[in-house]
Amino acid sequence: MKKMFIAGNWKMNTTATQAKELACSISEAVKQLPDSSIQIAVCPPFTSIQSVGEAIAGSKIILGAQNCHFKDKGAFTGEISLEMLANINCKAVIIGHSERRTYFFETDSLINQKVSAALTAGFLPILCIGETLDERRANQTFEILRRQLDIGLENITLNNPDDLVIAYEPVWAIGTGIAATIEQVEEAHTWLRHYLTGRFDEIGETLAIQYGGSLTAENADDILSIADVNGGLIGGASLKADSFLSIIRFSMKYI
Ligand code: 13P
Numbered sequence: 001m002k003k004m005f006i007a008g009n010w011k012m013n014t015t016a017t018q019a020k021e022l023a024c025s026i027s028e029a030v031k032q033l034p035d036s037s038i039q040i041a042v043c044p045p046f047t048s049i050q051s052v053g054e055a056i057a058g059s060k061i062i063l064g065a066q067n068c069h070f071k072d073k074g075a076f077t078g079e080i081s082l083e084m085l086a087n088i089n090c091k092a093v094i095i096g097h098s099e100r101r102t103y104f105f106e107t108d109s110l111i112n113q114k115v116s117a118a119l120t121a122g123f124l125p126i127l128c129i130g131e132t133l134d135e136r137r138a139n140q141t142f143e144i145l146r147r148q149l150d151i152g153l154e155n156i157t158l159n160n161p162d163d164l165v166i167a168y169e170p171v172w173a174i175g176t177g178i179a180a181t182i183e184q185v186e187e188a189h190t191w192l193r194h195y196l197t198g199r200f201d202e203i204g205e206t207l208a209i210q211y212g213g214s215l216t217a218e219n220a221d222d223i224l225s226i227a228d229v230n231g232g233l234i235g236g237a238s239l240k241a242d243s244f245l246s247i248i249r250f251s252m253k254y255i
Contacts, residue, residue, distance in 0.1 A: 001037070001255060002227075002230065002254050002255055003037075003039075003161075003206060003208050003230045003231075003255075004037070004038040004039065004208075004224070004230055004231045004251040004252070004254060004255050005038070005039040005040075005041070005165060005208045005210060005230055005231035006038065006039070006040050006041075006231045006232055006234070006244075006247055006248050006251050007040070007041040007042070007043060007092070007126060007165075007167075007210065007231070007232070007233050007234065007238075008026075008041070008042045008043060008234050008238025008239075008244055009043045009066060009097070009212075009233055009234065009235050010022075010042065010043060010044045010045060010066075010235075010238060010239060011045075011066065011099070011235055012045060013045070013239055014044060014045060014048060014239070015047075015048075016047050016048040016051060019044045019045065019047075019048030019051065019052050020048065020051045020052065020055050022239065022241060023042060023044070023048075023051075023052040023055035023056055024055045026042065026056070026061065026241045026244060026245070027055055027058075027059040027061060029241055029245045030059050030060065030061055030245070030248070031059055033248070033249070033252070034252075036255060038248065038251055038252055038255055039060075039062065039208075039231070040060060040061045040062065040248060041061065041062040041064040041091075041092050042056065042063065042064065042238070043064035043065060043066050043092070043094055045066070046065070046066075046080055049063065049065060049085075049088065049090060050088045053088055053089050053090065057089075062091045062092050062124075063089055063090045063091060063092070064090065064091070064092035064093060064094060064124075064126070065080070065085050065090050065092070065093045066093075066094050066097070067080070067093070067094065067095070067100060068080060068081065068082050068085060068093045068095070068114060068117070068118065069082075069117075070082075070110075070113040070114045070116070070117035071117075082117055082118060082121040083121070085123070086121060086122070086123070090123075091123060091124060092123060092124040092125075092126060092165075093114075093118050093123050093124070093125055093126065094126045094128060094167075094233070095111055095115055095118060095125050095127050095128065096108075096111035096114070096115075096127055096129065096148070097128045097169070098128060098130055098169060098171045098174060099174075102171075108147065108151035108152050109151055109154075111127070111148075111151075111152045112151055112152050112153070112154050112155075112156075115152060115153065115156060116155065116156060119156065119158075119163060119164070124162070124163065124164070124165060125164055125165070126165045126166075126167050126233065127152055127153070127164065127165070127166050127167065128167045128169050128212070128233070129144075129145055129149060129152065129166065129167070129169070130144075130145075130148075130168055130170045130171050130174075130212075130213070131144040131145065131170060131171065131172075132144075132171045132172060133171070133172035136170070136172065141188070142191055145168075145188070145191070145192065145195070146195065149166075149195060149199070158200055158203050158207075159203075161202075161203045161204075161205075161206040161207050164207055165207070165208045165209075165210060166196065166208070166209045166210070167209075167210040167211075167212050167233040168188050168189060168192060168209060168210070168211055168212065169211075169212035169213050169233060170184070170188070170213050171213075172213075173212075173213025173214050174212065174213045174214070174235065175214070175235060175236065176213075176214055177214050178214055179213055179214040179215060179216075179219050179223065180211070180213060182222055182223065182226065185211055185223055185226055185229060186226050186227075186228075189211070189226060189227075189228035189229055190227075190228055192209050192228065193205070193209065193228045196209070208230035208231060209228055209229065209230050210229075210230060210232050210233045211226075211229050211231075211232050211233075212232060212233035212234065212235070214236075215232040215233075215234050215237060215247065216236075216237045216243060216247075217237060217242075217243045217246035217247055217250075220246065220247040220250040220251070221253070224247075224250050224251050224253075224254050225253075225254055231251055232247060234247060
């Protein structure tokens with residue numbers, strides 16, 4: 001059986017009012033879906049994370065954060081700890097998104113500290129990796145993915161295949177409206193599965209590998225049908241309940 005995990009990364013979008021409305025719409029629609037093993041998460045901005053948590057309470061939707069600090073508390077102005085997030089029922093956290101790597105200079109070793117802290121705190125880390133267009137053109141895609149995983153997962157041990165999610169997000173496909181082709185997604189996910197199996201043995205065989213990068217209701221059916229694609233990390237198309245729900249419905253075909 002194929003694992004499916006659909007997560008919405010709302011990025012720096014939605015006011016608290018809009019976020020609550022969106023969360024309520026998604027939550028109501030998800031409650032109408034037939035029971036299935038598919039996992040769903042929404043990752044709103046920090047200003048609305050608590051109210052979104054309340055809006056999705058009682059549904060199967062998991063509350064996720066878009067970032068975290070790796071320390072429990074302290075003098076880190078502007079940062080949010082996993083302890084704070086756990087206290088409001090947040091269960092998952094996106095780590096190492098390309099926007100954080102690019103605009104906030106997050107390094108693979110910082111990302112590794114966050115993954116480690118998230119696992120220790122009992123969170124589900126969604127570790128994002130992906131190459132830029134220049135790296136792809138220079139035939140460095142797998143070298144980059146290997147480096148991001150080698151360092152990002154350094155000293156990480158897993159007890160369960162549900163404890164970690166990898167999101168393959170080619171940087172050139174994020175927010176551009178140009179998703180990777182089926183062949184490109186297939187090639188990358190097959191490579192990633194091979195890497196993860198080498199790294200975590202049997203656990204690596206069933207870790208979820210999401211695709212992210214201009215995943216929409218229009219291309220979701222084709223992309224989610226690929227064997228080693230276990231769902232998606234969705235930006236733009238997660239900001240409308242209708243398109244997010246369409247993607248969820250397509251994912252249900254492949255579990
Ligand atoms: P888009 O779906 O808007 O391309 O964003 C993808 C992404 O970055 C999800 O984390």
